[in-house]
Amino acid sequence: MKKLIKGLREYKSKYVSSHQQLFEQLSQGQKPRVLFITCSDSRVDPNLITQAELGELFVIRNAGNIIPPYGATNGGEGATIEYAIQALGIRQIIVCGHSHCGAMKGLMKLHTLDEEMPLVHDWLRYTEATRLLVKEHYGHYKGEELLEIITAENVLTQIENLRTYPVIRSKLYQNQLNIYAWIYQIETGEVLAFDPETHSYVSPQSQVPISDDETLFDLDPDGNVTKAFSNGQNTIEQPQEVVFDRHQGFPMTRLSNAQIDRIYRGSTKN
Numbered sequence: 001m002k003k004l005i006k007g008l009r010e011y012k013s014k015y016v017s018s019h020q021q022l023f024e025q026l027s028q029g030q031k032p033r034v035l036f037i038t039c040s041d042s043r044v045d046p047n048l049i050t051q052a053e054l055g056e057l058f059v060i061r062n063a064g065n066i067i068p069p070y071g072a073t074n075g076g077e078g079a080t081i082e083y084a085i086q087a088l089g090i091r092q093i094i095v096c097g098h099s100h101c102g103a104m105k106g107l108m109k110l111h112t113l114d115e116e117m118p119l120v121h122d123w124l125r126y127t128e129a130t131r132l133l134v135k136e137h138y139g140h141y142k143g144e145e146l147l148e149i150i151t152a153e154n155v156l157t158q159i160e161n162l163r164t165y166p167v168i169r170s171k172l173y174q175n176q177l178n179i180y181a182w183i184y185q186i187e188t189g190e191v192l193a194f195d196p197e198t199h200s201y202v203s204p205q206s207q208v209p210i211s212d213d214e215t216l217f218d219l220d221p222d223g224n225v226t227k228a229f230s231n232g233q234n235t236i237e238q239p240q241e242v243v244f245d246r247h248q249g250f251p252m253t254r255l256s257n258a259q260i261d262r263i264y265r266g267s268t269k270n
């Protein structure tokens with residue numbers, strides 16, 4: 001607790017005092033551009049991993065980054081989604097799962113949770129589709145591999161759950177909303193994004209439309225360019241690793257250059 005109190009003091013004396021303009025602006029109201037839905041896990045911090053500024057992300061966090069389907073419960077998730085879309089005008093949603101997720105481990109042994117953690121057991125009902133799909137389709141995987149598959153499928157299940165909300169359905173119908181599936185890797189700090197075209201998790205940079213004079217780079221720890229994404233001629237093209245493929249499953253596969261070239265156009269720039 002002492003550490004947190006010290007942190008509060010430092011925040012005020014260093015951060016707040018050096019961002020006066022931002023705080024002045026935020027006191028007038030918020031205009032976040034993204035609804036970020038992720039797990040409560042202490043190792044995942046939406047603002048830190050995206051390096052977003054205060055006021056940029058509207059966040060929902062709970063065990064397992066789960067969104068109960070519309071009408072299934074009167075929880076805070078639905079109200080927060082409605083507010084994000086209708087009151088704040090947010091047009092981009094990220095559902096972000098993560099590696100080593102305790103909630104997803106719970107889903108793997110759901111039958112033992114009933115007595116031990118009845119509330120968690122009940123909460124995981126909202127991702128029953130994940131459990132059944134994985135059981136019937138990926139039954140031959142075990143341990144860490146199975147956990148990765150469950151985590152990846154859960155994010156997609158939650159996007160399906162999101163689509164049951166009238167406000168989401170309506171905005172999607174009008175092409176006024178984009179939803180992204182991300183997985184955060186705790187061990188590397190990297191994010192993988194689901195690409196609906198290739199049905200696999202790829203670098204999120206490949207999902208951002210890039211202008212002709214712009215190039216985005218992936219760097220290794222020594223600062224060398226390992227991947228480059230560009231609409232120009234000089235793009236460095238290297239195969240990109242795919243951790244999880246919905247159709248092929250594990251083991252790890254690699255995308256072709258043609259697939260890397262294909263930039264996902266379903267998003268708007270910002």
Ligand SMILES: [Zn+2]
Binds near residue numbers: 098101103
């Ligand atoms: Zn988690």
